[in-house]
Amino acid sequence: MNKYLLVGMGGFVGAIARYGVGTFVTQRMGLRFPYGTFLINVTGCFLIGFFMHLLAERGVLDLHWLYIVVIGFIGAYTTFSTFEYETMRALQDGQIGVGLLYVGSSVLVGFFMVWLGALAADLVP
Numbered sequence: 001m002n003k004y005l006l007v008g009m010g011g012f013v014g015a016i017a018r019y020g021v022g023t024f025v026t027q028r029m030g031l032r033f034p035y036g037t038f039l040i041n042v043t044g045c046f047l048i049g050f051f052m053h054l055l056a057e058r059g060v061l062d063l064h065w066l067y068i069v070v071i072g073f074i075g076a077y078t079t080f081s082t083f084e085y086e087t088m089r090a091l092q093d094g095q096i097g098v099g100l101l102y103v104g105s106s107v108l109v110g111f112f113m114v115w116l117g118a119l120a121a122d123l124v125p
Contacts, residue, residue: 003067010072018077033098034086037079038106044078045110049117054124 021043022036029035051069054061083106090099 001064006064006067007072007075010068010074011076012072014073014076017073018079022079034083034102037082037086038102038109040077040079041083041106042109042113044074045113046117046120047077048074049114050121051117053118053121057118058121058124060124 018040021040025036025039048070051061051065051074055063055066055070083102087099087102090096090102
């Protein structure tokens, strides 16, 4: 199947998932901290750790999954530009603690989730 079509299919689902997760979390947690974007980014980190480990390290997945999941789905699902904008807004609004907490927790938890995803991929037969 055409690589562009695979990326597009994954991207379509990733964009819908991003909107759904972000809306769901924001409605329940509010806007004081960007919980929706944070959850999307760290779960995206887990997924990229999981799938890249299966693809690159273990070679157990067909290369089509790279286009569908990693480039398409995760590329549309994760929200780095939104993360950067929300951080800028927090700092501009004088919420330096929230901004620093958001950056620090996103980087640390994101790295942990990539590592956890790779470990989870090792459990796949």
